[in-house]
Amino acid sequence: xxxxxxxxxxxxxxxxxxxxxxxxxxxxxxxxxxxxxxxxxxxxxxxxxxxxxxxxxxxxxxxxxxxxxxxxxxxxxxxxxxxxxxxxxxxxxxxxxxxxxxxxxxxxxxxxxxxxxxxxxxxxxxxxxxxxxxxxxxxxxxxxxxxxxxxxxxxxxxxxxxxxxxxxxxxxxxxxxxxxxxxxxxxxxxxxxxxxxxxxxxxxxxxxxxxxxxxxxxxxxxxxxxxxxxxxxxxxxxxxxxxxxxxxxxxxxxxxxxxxxxxxxxxxxxxxxxxxxxxxxxxxxxxxxxxxxxxxxxxxxxxxxxx
Amino acid sequence: xxxxxxxxxxxxxxxxxxxxxxxxxxxxxxxxxxxxxxxxxxxxxxxxxxxxxxxxxxxxxxxxxxxxxxxxxxxxxxxxxxxxxxxxxxxxxxxxxxxxxxxxxxxxxxxxxxxxxxxxxxxxxxxxxxxxxxxxxxxxxxxxxxxxxxxxxxxxxxxxxxxxxxxxxxxxxxxxxxxxxxxxxxxxxxxxxxxxxxxxxxxxxxxxxxxxxxxxxxxxxxxxxxxxxxxxxxxxxxxxxxxxxxxxxxxxxxxxxxxxx
Numbered sequence: 183x184x185x186x187x188x189x190x191x192x193x194x195x196x197x198x199x200x201x202x203x204x205x206x207x208x209x210x211x212x213x214x215x216x217x218x219x220x221x222x223x224x225x226x227x228x229x230x231x232x233x234x235x236x237x238x239x240x241x242x243x244x245x246x247x248x249x250x251x252x253x254x255x256x257x258x259x260x261x262x263x264x265x266x267x268x269x270x271x272x273x274x275x276x277x278x279x280x281x282x283x284x285x286x287x288x289x290x291x292x293x294x295x296x297x298x299x300x301x302x303x304x305x306x307x308x309x310x311x312x313x314x315x316x317x318x319x320x321x322x323x324x325x326x327x328x329x330x331x332x333x334x335x336x337x338x339x340x341x342x343x344x345x346x347x348x349x350x351x352x353x354x355x356x357x358x359x360x361x362x363x364x365x366x367x368x369x370x371x372x373x374x375x376x377x378x379x380x381x382x383x384x385x386x387x388x389x390x391x392x393x394x395x396x397x398x399x400x401x402x403x404x405x406x407x408x409x410x411x412x413x414x415x416x417x418x419x420x421x422x423x424x425x426x427x428x429x430x431x432x433x434x435x436x437x438x439x440x441x442x443x444x445x446x447x448x449x450x451x452x453x454x455x456x457x458x459x460x461x462x463x464x465x466x467x468x469x470x471x472x473x474x475x476x477x478x479x480x481x482x483x484x485x486x487x488x489x
Numbered sequence: 490x491x492x493x494x495x496x497x498x499x500x501x502x503x504x505x506x507x508x509x510x511x512x513x514x515x516x517x518x519x520x521x522x523x524x525x526x527x528x529x530x531x532x533x534x535x536x537x538x539x540x541x542x543x544x545x546x547x548x549x550x551x552x553x554x555x556x557x558x559x560x561x562x563x564x565x566x567x568x569x570x571x572x573x574x575x576x577x578x579x580x581x582x583x584x585x586x587x588x589x590x591x592x593x594x595x596x597x598x599x600x601x602x603x604x605x606x607x608x609x610x611x612x613x614x615x616x617x618x619x620x621x622x623x624x625x626x627x628x629x630x631x632x633x634x635x636x637x638x639x640x641x642x643x644x645x646x647x648x649x650x651x652x653x654x655x656x657x658x659x660x661x662x663x664x665x666x667x668x669x670x671x672x673x674x675x676x677x678x679x680x681x682x683x684x685x686x687x688x689x690x691x692x693x694x695x696x697x698x699x700x701x702x703x704x705x706x707x708x709x710x711x712x713x714x715x716x717x718x719x720x721x722x723x724x725x726x727x728x729x730x731x732x733x734x735x736x737x738x739x740x741x742x743x744x745x746x747x748x749x750x
Contacts, residue, residue, distance in 0.1 A: 243642070244614060255611075
Protein backbone atom coordinates (compact mmCIF):
# COMPACT_ATOMS: atom_id res chain seq x y z
CA UNK A 183 0.00 0.00 0.00
CA UNK A 184 1.15 3.48 -0.73
CA UNK A 185 1.31 6.01 2.01
CA UNK A 186 2.09 9.65 1.65
CA UNK A 187 4.76 9.53 4.37
CA UNK A 188 7.23 7.54 2.27
CA UNK A 189 9.93 9.29 0.34
CA UNK A 190 9.72 9.22 -3.43
CA UNK A 191 12.46 6.69 -4.00
CA UNK A 192 10.93 4.24 -1.55
CA UNK A 193 7.58 4.66 -3.25
CA UNK A 194 9.24 4.01 -6.60
CA UNK A 195 10.69 0.76 -5.25
CA UNK A 196 7.41 -0.27 -3.65
CA UNK A 197 5.40 0.51 -6.75
CA UNK A 198 7.76 -1.56 -8.90
CA UNK A 199 7.20 -4.50 -6.58
CA UNK A 200 3.46 -3.97 -6.47
CA UNK A 201 3.05 -3.64 -10.25
CA UNK A 202 5.85 -5.96 -11.29
CA UNK A 203 4.60 -8.95 -9.37
CA UNK A 204 1.29 -8.85 -11.19
CA UNK A 205 2.44 -7.70 -14.63
CA UNK A 206 5.02 -9.97 -16.25
CA UNK A 207 5.77 -7.38 -18.90
CA UNK A 208 7.25 -4.82 -16.49
CA UNK A 209 11.05 -4.73 -16.67
CA UNK A 210 13.21 -2.53 -14.43
CA UNK A 211 16.66 -1.45 -15.62
CA UNK A 212 18.85 0.71 -13.40
CA UNK A 213 22.27 2.24 -13.82
CA UNK A 214 23.62 1.36 -10.39
CA UNK A 215 21.21 3.74 -8.66
CA UNK A 216 18.57 2.58 -6.16
CA UNK A 217 19.93 -0.95 -6.49
CA UNK A 218 19.64 -1.59 -2.78
CA UNK A 219 16.15 -0.27 -2.34
CA UNK A 220 14.94 -2.24 -5.37
CA UNK A 221 16.03 -5.60 -3.95
CA UNK A 222 12.49 -6.71 -3.09
CA UNK A 223 11.57 -6.32 -6.76
CA UNK A 224 14.86 -7.90 -7.87
CA UNK A 225 14.21 -10.93 -5.68
CA UNK A 226 10.57 -11.25 -6.68
CA UNK A 227 11.20 -10.79 -10.41
CA UNK A 228 14.87 -11.69 -10.98
CA UNK A 229 14.48 -12.27 -14.70
CA UNK A 230 13.06 -8.75 -15.11
CA UNK A 231 15.51 -6.72 -13.06
CA UNK A 232 18.83 -5.50 -14.43
CA UNK A 233 21.48 -3.38 -12.77
CA UNK A 234 22.84 -3.01 -16.25
CA UNK A 235 26.02 -0.97 -15.82
CA UNK A 236 26.99 2.67 -16.07
CA UNK A 237 26.14 3.30 -19.69
CA UNK A 238 23.05 5.45 -19.87
CA UNK A 239 22.71 5.88 -23.67
CA UNK A 240 22.79 2.14 -24.18
CA UNK A 241 20.45 1.66 -21.24
CA UNK A 242 17.99 3.90 -23.06
CA UNK A 243 18.39 2.15 -26.41
CA UNK A 244 18.04 -1.31 -24.96
CA UNK A 245 14.93 -0.17 -23.12
CA UNK A 246 13.49 0.79 -26.50
CA UNK A 247 14.51 -2.63 -27.82
CA UNK A 248 12.58 -4.27 -24.99
CA UNK A 249 9.56 -2.13 -25.84
CA UNK A 250 9.90 -3.32 -29.43
CA UNK A 251 9.01 -6.82 -28.25
CA UNK A 252 6.09 -5.58 -26.19
CA UNK A 253 7.65 -5.25 -22.76
CA UNK A 254 7.11 -2.23 -20.50
CA UNK A 255 10.56 -0.95 -19.55
CA UNK A 256 11.34 1.25 -16.57
CA UNK A 257 14.72 2.96 -16.90
CA UNK A 258 16.18 4.61 -13.85
CA UNK A 259 19.19 6.61 -12.80
CA UNK A 260 20.19 10.19 -11.97
CA UNK A 261 18.43 12.85 -14.03
CA UNK A 262 21.29 14.46 -15.99
CA UNK A 263 22.63 11.12 -17.15
CA UNK A 264 19.34 9.61 -18.15
CA UNK A 265 17.94 12.72 -19.85
CA UNK A 266 20.73 14.95 -21.04
CA UNK A 267 23.34 12.29 -21.83
CA UNK A 268 20.80 9.94 -23.42
CA UNK A 269 18.73 12.51 -25.22
CA UNK A 270 19.30 11.27 -28.76
CA UNK A 271 18.50 7.72 -27.70
CA UNK A 272 15.19 8.92 -26.22
CA UNK A 273 14.49 10.90 -29.37
CA UNK A 274 15.30 8.24 -31.95
CA UNK A 275 15.05 4.84 -30.31
CA UNK A 276 11.91 5.55 -28.31
CA UNK A 277 10.07 8.54 -29.72
CA UNK A 278 10.71 8.18 -33.42
CA UNK A 279 9.90 4.48 -33.26
CA UNK A 280 6.68 5.35 -31.39
CA UNK A 281 7.64 2.95 -28.61
CA UNK A 282 6.44 3.41 -25.06
CA UNK A 283 8.66 3.39 -21.99
CA UNK A 284 9.09 4.86 -18.55
CA UNK A 285 12.01 6.99 -17.47
CA UNK A 286 12.29 7.62 -13.76
CA UNK A 287 14.94 9.94 -12.40
CA UNK A 288 16.24 10.97 -9.04
CA UNK A 289 18.41 14.01 -8.53
CA UNK A 290 15.74 16.54 -9.44
CA UNK A 291 17.13 19.97 -10.39
CA UNK A 292 19.86 20.56 -7.77
CA UNK A 293 18.77 18.01 -5.19
CA UNK A 294 22.35 16.74 -5.24
CA UNK A 295 23.41 20.20 -4.20
CA UNK A 296 26.99 19.54 -3.17
CA UNK A 297 27.77 17.22 -6.09
CA UNK A 298 27.85 20.22 -8.39
CA UNK A 299 26.75 20.87 -11.94
CA UNK A 300 27.57 17.41 -13.24
CA UNK A 301 24.80 16.02 -11.05
CA UNK A 302 22.25 18.80 -11.55
CA UNK A 303 19.51 18.73 -14.15
CA UNK A 304 17.12 21.60 -14.66
CA UNK A 305 16.64 21.33 -18.42
CA UNK A 306 14.67 18.06 -18.42
CA UNK A 307 11.19 19.52 -18.91
CA UNK A 308 12.40 21.61 -21.82
CA UNK A 309 14.27 18.79 -23.50
CA UNK A 310 11.50 16.24 -23.26
CA UNK A 311 8.84 18.70 -24.33
CA UNK A 312 10.62 19.05 -27.66
CA UNK A 313 10.06 15.37 -28.39
CA UNK A 314 6.79 14.06 -29.81
CA UNK A 315 5.06 11.29 -27.84
CA UNK A 316 6.34 12.23 -24.39
CA UNK A 317 4.65 12.84 -21.05
CA UNK A 318 6.45 14.83 -18.37
CA UNK A 319 5.40 14.14 -14.78
CA UNK A 320 6.69 15.66 -11.57
CA UNK A 321 4.95 13.87 -8.73
CA UNK A 322 5.97 15.24 -5.35
CA UNK A 323 4.17 12.85 -3.04
CA UNK A 324 4.26 9.08 -2.83
CA UNK A 325 0.60 8.71 -3.59
CA UNK A 326 0.95 10.77 -6.76
CA UNK A 327 3.74 8.62 -8.11
CA UNK A 328 1.89 5.39 -7.41
CA UNK A 329 -1.29 6.65 -9.03
CA UNK A 330 0.34 8.26 -12.06
CA UNK A 331 2.61 5.30 -12.72
CA UNK A 332 -0.31 2.91 -12.78
CA UNK A 333 -2.23 5.25 -15.07
CA UNK A 334 0.56 5.56 -17.60
CA UNK A 335 3.15 2.80 -17.56
CA UNK A 336 1.49 0.63 -20.20
CA UNK A 337 0.57 3.39 -22.59
CA UNK A 338 2.58 3.87 -25.75
CA UNK A 339 4.17 7.13 -24.66
CA UNK A 340 7.56 7.88 -23.24
CA UNK A 341 6.60 8.88 -19.72
CA UNK A 342 9.14 10.73 -17.64
CA UNK A 343 8.85 10.86 -13.87
CA UNK A 344 11.10 13.38 -12.14
CA UNK A 345 11.25 12.31 -8.50
CA UNK A 346 12.20 15.11 -6.10
CA UNK A 347 14.15 14.60 -2.91
CA UNK A 348 11.76 16.86 -1.02
CA UNK A 349 8.05 16.28 -1.23
CA UNK A 350 5.29 18.80 -0.66
CA UNK A 351 3.34 18.40 2.56
CA UNK A 352 -0.24 18.38 1.28
CA UNK A 353 -2.30 15.23 1.37
CA UNK A 354 -4.34 14.31 -1.66
CA UNK A 355 -6.72 11.46 -2.23
CA UNK A 356 -5.91 8.90 -4.86
CA UNK A 357 -8.99 9.95 -6.80
CA UNK A 358 -7.64 13.50 -7.03
CA UNK A 359 -4.70 12.33 -9.13
CA UNK A 360 -5.30 12.08 -12.84
CA UNK A 361 -2.81 12.34 -15.69
CA UNK A 362 -2.93 15.77 -17.29
CA UNK A 363 -5.19 17.27 -14.66
CA UNK A 364 -4.05 20.08 -12.41
CA UNK A 365 -5.43 20.37 -8.91
CA UNK A 366 -7.18 23.48 -7.67
CA UNK A 367 -5.84 23.41 -4.12
CA UNK A 368 -7.17 26.73 -2.84
CA UNK A 369 -9.50 29.26 -4.38
CA UNK A 370 -8.64 32.95 -4.54
CA UNK A 371 -9.45 36.14 -6.45
CA UNK A 372 -6.35 38.31 -6.67
CA UNK A 373 -3.53 36.12 -7.87
CA UNK A 374 -3.07 32.67 -9.38
CA UNK A 375 -0.06 30.70 -8.17
CA UNK A 376 0.80 27.73 -10.36
CA UNK A 377 3.26 25.47 -8.56
CA UNK A 378 4.91 22.18 -9.37
CA UNK A 379 6.97 19.77 -7.31
CA UNK A 380 7.77 20.61 -3.71
CA UNK A 381 6.96 24.25 -4.40
CA UNK A 382 3.34 23.61 -3.71
CA UNK A 383 4.45 24.34 -0.14
CA UNK A 384 6.07 27.59 -1.29
CA UNK A 385 2.82 28.54 -2.98
CA UNK A 386 0.86 27.85 0.21
CA UNK A 387 3.30 29.99 2.17
CA UNK A 388 2.87 32.81 -0.33
CA UNK A 389 -0.89 32.50 -0.01
CA UNK A 390 -0.66 32.80 3.74
CA UNK A 391 1.57 35.88 3.66
CA UNK A 392 -0.54 37.63 1.03
CA UNK A 393 -3.64 36.92 3.07
CA UNK A 394 -2.15 39.04 5.82
CA UNK A 395 -2.10 41.89 3.28
CA UNK A 396 -5.71 41.28 2.39
CA UNK A 397 -5.04 39.51 -0.90
CA UNK A 398 -6.28 36.05 -1.77
CA UNK A 399 -4.18 33.73 -3.90
CA UNK A 400 -5.61 30.85 -5.88
CA UNK A 401 -3.30 27.83 -5.76
CA UNK A 402 -3.02 25.41 -8.66
CA UNK A 403 -0.83 22.36 -8.32
CA UNK A 404 0.63 20.76 -11.43
CA UNK A 405 2.00 17.20 -11.31
CA UNK A 406 1.70 16.75 -15.07
CA UNK A 407 3.84 19.27 -16.89
CA UNK A 408 2.97 17.63 -20.21
CA UNK A 409 0.15 17.33 -21.19
CA UNK A 410 -0.57 20.52 -19.29
CA UNK A 411 -4.00 21.34 -17.89
CA UNK A 412 -4.20 24.65 -19.69
CA UNK A 413 -7.93 24.94 -19.15
CA UNK A 414 -7.63 25.04 -15.37
CA UNK A 415 -4.85 27.61 -15.55
CA UNK A 416 -6.58 29.87 -18.07
CA UNK A 417 -9.83 29.82 -16.10
CA UNK A 418 -7.98 30.88 -12.99
CA UNK A 419 -5.89 33.60 -14.58
CA UNK A 420 -8.88 34.96 -16.48
CA UNK A 421 -10.41 35.56 -13.06
CA UNK A 422 -7.40 36.89 -11.15
CA UNK A 423 -5.47 38.68 -13.89
CA UNK A 424 -2.17 37.84 -12.20
CA UNK A 425 -0.11 34.66 -12.24
CA UNK A 426 3.12 33.37 -10.73
CA UNK A 427 4.59 30.06 -11.83
CA UNK A 428 6.99 28.39 -9.39
CA UNK A 429 9.23 25.60 -10.59
CA UNK A 430 12.70 24.15 -10.14
CA UNK A 431 13.55 24.33 -13.80
CA UNK A 432 15.46 26.69 -16.02
CA UNK A 433 13.36 29.65 -17.05
CA UNK A 434 13.75 28.79 -20.73
CA UNK A 435 11.53 25.90 -21.67
CA UNK A 436 9.99 25.38 -18.27
CA UNK A 437 6.41 25.23 -17.09
CA UNK A 438 6.35 29.02 -17.01
CA UNK A 439 6.76 29.21 -20.78
CA UNK A 440 3.80 26.92 -21.29
CA UNK A 441 1.64 28.90 -18.87
CA UNK A 442 2.58 32.13 -20.62
CA UNK A 443 1.62 30.64 -23.97
CA UNK A 444 -1.66 29.34 -22.56
CA UNK A 445 -2.70 32.73 -21.18
CA UNK A 446 -1.41 34.79 -24.08
CA UNK A 447 -4.88 35.57 -25.34
CA UNK A 448 -6.02 36.96 -21.99
CA UNK A 449 -6.04 40.78 -21.75
CA UNK A 450 -4.00 42.76 -19.24
CA UNK A 451 -2.47 39.84 -17.41
CA UNK A 452 0.65 40.06 -15.28
CA UNK A 453 3.03 37.12 -15.22
CA UNK A 454 6.09 36.23 -13.16
CA UNK A 455 8.25 33.16 -13.56
CA UNK A 456 9.86 32.01 -10.31
CA UNK A 457 12.38 29.59 -11.76
CA UNK A 458 16.07 28.95 -12.13
CA UNK A 459 17.77 31.74 -14.10
CA UNK A 460 19.30 30.65 -17.41
CA UNK A 461 22.71 29.96 -15.93
CA UNK A 462 24.49 27.15 -14.11
CA UNK A 463 23.89 26.83 -10.39
CA UNK A 464 27.48 26.72 -9.21
CA UNK A 465 27.30 27.13 -5.44
CA UNK A 466 27.48 24.50 -2.72
CA UNK A 467 25.55 24.16 0.47
CA UNK A 468 22.20 22.72 1.38
CA UNK A 469 19.25 22.34 -0.95
CA UNK A 470 17.58 25.26 0.85
CA UNK A 471 20.65 27.42 0.41
CA UNK A 472 20.67 26.72 -3.30
CA UNK A 473 16.98 27.56 -3.49
CA UNK A 474 17.80 30.93 -1.98
CA UNK A 475 20.69 31.40 -4.41
CA UNK A 476 18.28 31.23 -7.33
CA UNK A 477 15.48 33.21 -5.74
CA UNK A 478 13.03 30.43 -5.08
CA UNK A 479 12.09 31.13 -1.48
CA UNK A 480 8.71 32.50 -0.50
CA UNK A 481 10.00 35.90 0.57
CA UNK A 482 12.14 36.32 -2.54
CA UNK A 483 9.19 35.57 -4.77
CA UNK A 484 6.88 37.94 -2.91
CA UNK A 485 9.54 40.63 -3.12
CA UNK A 486 9.46 40.38 -6.92
CA UNK A 487 5.76 41.12 -7.02
CA UNK A 488 5.07 44.79 -7.40
CA UNK A 489 1.42 43.98 -7.71
CA UNK B 490 35.19 -9.40 -62.46
CA UNK B 491 33.83 -12.93 -62.58
CA UNK B 492 34.21 -13.30 -58.82
CA UNK B 493 31.75 -10.48 -58.05
CA UNK B 494 28.56 -11.74 -56.47
CA UNK B 495 25.11 -10.25 -56.76
CA UNK B 496 25.75 -8.20 -59.87
CA UNK B 497 22.03 -7.91 -60.50
CA UNK B 498 21.44 -6.35 -57.10
CA UNK B 499 24.42 -4.06 -57.52
CA UNK B 500 22.97 -2.85 -60.82
CA UNK B 501 19.62 -2.23 -59.15
CA UNK B 502 21.36 -0.22 -56.43
CA UNK B 503 23.02 1.95 -59.07
CA UNK B 504 19.75 2.42 -60.92
CA UNK B 505 17.99 3.46 -57.72
CA UNK B 506 20.73 5.97 -56.98
CA UNK B 507 20.55 7.48 -60.43
CA UNK B 508 16.75 7.62 -60.45
CA UNK B 509 16.50 8.93 -56.89
CA UNK B 510 19.39 11.37 -57.40
CA UNK B 511 20.84 10.27 -54.09
CA UNK B 512 22.42 7.28 -52.37
CA UNK B 513 25.61 5.74 -50.97
CA UNK B 514 26.60 3.16 -53.59
CA UNK B 515 29.99 2.06 -52.20
CA UNK B 516 28.61 1.57 -48.68
CA UNK B 517 25.88 -0.66 -50.06
CA UNK B 518 28.30 -2.60 -52.26
CA UNK B 519 30.52 -3.46 -49.30
CA UNK B 520 27.66 -5.20 -47.48
CA UNK B 521 25.42 -6.47 -50.25
CA UNK B 522 26.94 -9.95 -50.35
CA UNK B 523 26.51 -10.57 -46.63
CA UNK B 524 23.04 -9.04 -46.44
CA UNK B 525 21.89 -11.07 -49.42
CA UNK B 526 23.26 -14.29 -47.96
CA UNK B 527 21.41 -13.60 -44.70
CA UNK B 528 18.09 -13.01 -46.45
CA UNK B 529 18.52 -15.93 -48.83
CA UNK B 530 19.82 -18.55 -46.42
CA UNK B 531 19.68 -17.62 -42.76
CA UNK B 532 16.92 -15.32 -41.61
CA UNK B 533 13.50 -16.62 -40.72
CA UNK B 534 10.87 -14.10 -41.82
CA UNK B 535 7.41 -13.77 -43.26
CA UNK B 536 7.20 -10.96 -45.80
CA UNK B 537 3.40 -11.10 -45.68
CA UNK B 538 3.50 -10.62 -41.91
CA UNK B 539 6.67 -8.67 -41.19
CA UNK B 540 5.75 -8.36 -37.50
CA UNK B 541 5.54 -12.11 -36.98
CA UNK B 542 6.74 -12.49 -33.37
CA UNK B 543 8.78 -15.58 -34.21
CA UNK B 544 10.86 -13.88 -36.88
CA UNK B 545 14.60 -13.36 -36.79
CA UNK B 546 15.72 -9.74 -36.58
CA UNK B 547 18.12 -8.08 -38.97
CA UNK B 548 19.07 -4.56 -37.92
CA UNK B 549 21.14 -2.49 -40.28
CA UNK B 550 22.85 -0.16 -37.85
CA UNK B 551 24.96 1.54 -40.51
CA UNK B 552 21.82 2.98 -42.02
CA UNK B 553 23.58 4.62 -44.96
CA UNK B 554 24.06 1.15 -46.44
CA UNK B 555 20.28 0.90 -46.76
CA UNK B 556 20.23 0.28 -50.52
CA UNK B 557 21.59 -3.21 -49.81
CA UNK B 558 18.68 -3.76 -47.43
CA UNK B 559 16.05 -2.31 -49.76
CA UNK B 560 16.94 -4.50 -52.73
CA UNK B 561 16.71 -7.57 -50.52
CA UNK B 562 13.39 -6.50 -49.01
CA UNK B 563 12.18 -6.03 -52.59
CA UNK B 564 13.27 -9.41 -53.91
CA UNK B 565 11.71 -11.15 -50.90
CA UNK B 566 8.40 -9.34 -51.22
CA UNK B 567 8.41 -6.94 -48.29
CA UNK B 568 8.27 -3.90 -50.56
CA UNK B 569 7.19 -3.35 -54.15
CA UNK B 570 8.70 -2.20 -57.42
CA UNK B 571 6.75 1.00 -56.92
CA UNK B 572 8.60 1.53 -53.64
CA UNK B 573 11.94 0.92 -55.34
CA UNK B 574 11.08 3.32 -58.15
CA UNK B 575 10.23 6.01 -55.63
CA UNK B 576 13.48 5.87 -53.67
CA UNK B 577 14.17 9.38 -52.36
CA UNK B 578 11.12 10.75 -54.10
CA UNK B 579 8.16 12.64 -52.72
CA UNK B 580 5.57 10.20 -51.45
CA UNK B 581 8.01 7.28 -51.39
CA UNK B 582 8.79 5.20 -48.30
CA UNK B 583 12.47 4.65 -49.00
CA UNK B 584 14.94 7.33 -47.99
CA UNK B 585 18.68 7.40 -47.56
CA UNK B 586 18.35 5.74 -44.18
CA UNK B 587 15.89 2.97 -43.34
CA UNK B 588 12.75 4.10 -41.55
CA UNK B 589 11.06 1.38 -39.54
CA UNK B 590 7.89 3.44 -39.30
CA UNK B 591 7.52 3.30 -43.09
CA UNK B 592 9.37 0.30 -44.48
CA UNK B 593 7.99 -3.21 -43.91
CA UNK B 594 10.82 -5.43 -42.76
CA UNK B 595 13.05 -2.62 -41.52
CA UNK B 596 13.38 -3.30 -37.80
CA UNK B 597 14.94 -0.01 -36.74
CA UNK B 598 15.21 3.54 -38.01
CA UNK B 599 18.92 4.01 -38.20
CA UNK B 600 21.24 6.63 -39.63
CA UNK B 601 22.67 8.21 -36.52
CA UNK B 602 25.48 5.78 -35.90
CA UNK B 603 25.85 3.75 -32.75
CA UNK B 604 22.19 3.04 -32.04
CA UNK B 605 21.40 -0.25 -33.75
CA UNK B 606 23.44 -2.58 -31.61
CA UNK B 607 22.23 -1.15 -28.30
CA UNK B 608 18.65 -1.36 -29.56
CA UNK B 609 19.22 -4.95 -30.68
CA UNK B 610 20.64 -5.85 -27.28
CA UNK B 611 17.31 -4.77 -25.80
CA UNK B 612 15.37 -6.79 -28.35
CA UNK B 613 17.50 -9.84 -27.56
CA UNK B 614 17.12 -9.31 -23.82
CA UNK B 615 13.39 -8.94 -24.34
CA UNK B 616 13.16 -12.21 -26.20
CA UNK B 617 15.21 -13.88 -23.49
CA UNK B 618 12.78 -12.55 -20.85
CA UNK B 619 9.91 -13.89 -22.94
CA UNK B 620 11.76 -17.21 -23.33
CA UNK B 621 11.69 -16.94 -27.11
CA UNK B 622 14.37 -18.18 -29.47
CA UNK B 623 14.48 -15.43 -32.09
CA UNK B 624 17.90 -14.75 -33.53
CA UNK B 625 19.28 -11.25 -33.94
CA UNK B 626 21.76 -10.08 -36.55
CA UNK B 627 23.13 -6.55 -36.47
CA UNK B 628 25.31 -5.10 -39.18
CA UNK B 629 27.53 -2.23 -38.04
CA UNK B 630 30.26 -0.27 -39.77
CA UNK B 631 33.89 -0.05 -38.76
CA UNK B 632 33.64 3.73 -38.80
CA UNK B 633 30.49 3.40 -36.73
CA UNK B 634 32.58 1.47 -34.25
CA UNK B 635 34.17 4.75 -33.20
CA UNK B 636 30.93 5.40 -31.33
CA UNK B 637 31.18 4.59 -27.64
CA UNK B 638 27.71 3.09 -27.52
CA UNK B 639 28.91 0.19 -29.69
CA UNK B 640 31.22 -0.84 -26.88
CA UNK B 641 28.69 -0.15 -24.16
CA UNK B 642 26.39 -2.56 -25.95
CA UNK B 643 29.16 -5.09 -26.55
CA UNK B 644 29.91 -5.05 -22.84
CA UNK B 645 26.27 -5.60 -21.89
CA UNK B 646 25.61 -8.30 -24.48
CA UNK B 647 28.57 -10.38 -23.33
CA UNK B 648 27.65 -10.03 -19.68
CA UNK B 649 24.03 -10.87 -20.38
CA UNK B 650 25.17 -13.90 -22.41
CA UNK B 651 23.04 -13.02 -25.42
CA UNK B 652 23.87 -16.15 -27.37
CA UNK B 653 21.27 -15.39 -30.05
CA UNK B 654 22.90 -12.10 -30.98
CA UNK B 655 25.34 -11.92 -33.88
CA UNK B 656 27.09 -8.72 -34.94
CA UNK B 657 28.59 -8.41 -38.39
CA UNK B 658 31.21 -5.68 -38.70
CA UNK B 659 31.60 -4.27 -42.18
CA UNK B 660 35.36 -3.79 -41.92
CA UNK B 661 35.85 -1.81 -45.10
CA UNK B 662 38.62 0.32 -43.59
CA UNK B 663 36.54 3.49 -43.32
CA UNK B 664 37.33 3.78 -39.64
CA UNK B 665 41.07 3.43 -40.19
CA UNK B 666 41.16 6.61 -42.24
CA UNK B 667 40.66 8.56 -39.03
CA UNK B 668 41.88 6.21 -36.31
CA UNK B 669 44.48 3.91 -37.86
CA UNK B 670 44.97 1.76 -34.74
CA UNK B 671 41.90 -0.27 -35.49
CA UNK B 672 42.35 -3.90 -34.51
CA UNK B 673 38.70 -4.71 -34.55
CA UNK B 674 38.83 -8.51 -34.02
CA UNK B 675 41.05 -8.12 -30.94
CA UNK B 676 38.63 -5.63 -29.45
CA UNK B 677 35.67 -7.97 -29.76
CA UNK B 678 37.67 -10.86 -28.35
CA UNK B 679 38.61 -8.68 -25.40
CA UNK B 680 34.93 -8.00 -24.80
CA UNK B 681 34.30 -11.73 -24.59
CA UNK B 682 32.59 -12.32 -27.92
CA UNK B 683 32.87 -15.41 -30.11
CA UNK B 684 34.92 -13.78 -32.86
CA UNK B 685 35.55 -14.77 -36.48
CA UNK B 686 37.25 -12.80 -39.24
CA UNK B 687 36.35 -13.50 -42.86
CA UNK B 688 36.41 -12.12 -46.38
CA UNK B 689 33.01 -10.45 -46.57
CA UNK B 690 32.71 -11.01 -50.30
CA UNK B 691 33.50 -14.73 -50.27
CA UNK B 692 30.35 -16.82 -50.30
CA UNK B 693 31.92 -19.88 -48.72
CA UNK B 694 33.49 -17.89 -45.92
CA UNK B 695 30.22 -16.09 -45.22
CA UNK B 696 28.38 -19.40 -45.15
CA UNK B 697 30.94 -21.13 -42.93
CA UNK B 698 31.04 -18.25 -40.47
CA UNK B 699 27.28 -18.12 -40.11
CA UNK B 700 27.19 -21.90 -39.74
CA UNK B 701 29.78 -21.64 -36.98
CA UNK B 702 27.55 -19.09 -35.25
CA UNK B 703 24.64 -21.51 -35.47
CA UNK B 704 26.75 -24.42 -34.23
CA UNK B 705 28.53 -22.76 -31.32
CA UNK B 706 27.83 -24.31 -27.94
CA UNK B 707 28.81 -21.41 -25.73
CA UNK B 708 26.42 -18.75 -24.47
CA UNK B 709 28.47 -15.79 -25.66
CA UNK B 710 27.26 -13.52 -28.46
CA UNK B 711 29.02 -13.78 -31.81
CA UNK B 712 30.75 -11.32 -34.06
CA UNK B 713 31.79 -11.82 -37.64
CA UNK B 714 34.36 -9.25 -38.65
CA UNK B 715 33.96 -9.12 -42.41
CA UNK B 716 36.83 -7.69 -44.39
CA UNK B 717 35.11 -5.88 -47.20
CA UNK B 718 35.87 -3.43 -49.96
CA UNK B 719 33.88 -0.25 -50.15
CA UNK B 720 32.39 -0.15 -53.64
CA UNK B 721 33.27 -3.80 -54.22
CA UNK B 722 32.66 -4.90 -57.80
CA UNK B 723 33.38 -1.68 -59.65
CA UNK B 724 37.07 -0.74 -59.46
CA UNK B 725 36.51 2.89 -60.37
CA UNK B 726 34.39 3.48 -57.27
CA UNK B 727 36.23 1.23 -54.83
CA UNK B 728 37.91 2.83 -51.83
CA UNK B 729 37.32 5.98 -49.87
CA UNK B 730 37.24 8.82 -52.33
CA UNK B 731 34.56 10.98 -53.80
CA UNK B 732 32.25 8.07 -54.54
CA UNK B 733 31.04 7.77 -50.94
CA UNK B 734 28.00 9.87 -51.71
CA UNK B 735 28.07 10.55 -55.45
CA UNK B 736 25.53 10.09 -58.20
CA UNK B 737 27.05 8.76 -61.43
CA UNK B 738 26.71 10.92 -64.54
CA UNK B 739 25.79 9.29 -67.85
CA UNK B 740 29.32 8.37 -68.76
CA UNK B 741 30.12 7.00 -65.31
CA UNK B 742 26.84 5.10 -65.25
CA UNK B 743 27.79 3.35 -68.47
CA UNK B 744 31.20 2.40 -67.10
CA UNK B 745 29.72 1.09 -63.84
CA UNK B 746 27.14 -1.00 -65.67
CA UNK B 747 29.83 -2.35 -67.98
CA UNK B 748 31.80 -3.48 -64.91
CA UNK B 749 28.69 -5.17 -63.55
CA UNK B 750 27.72 -7.00 -66.72
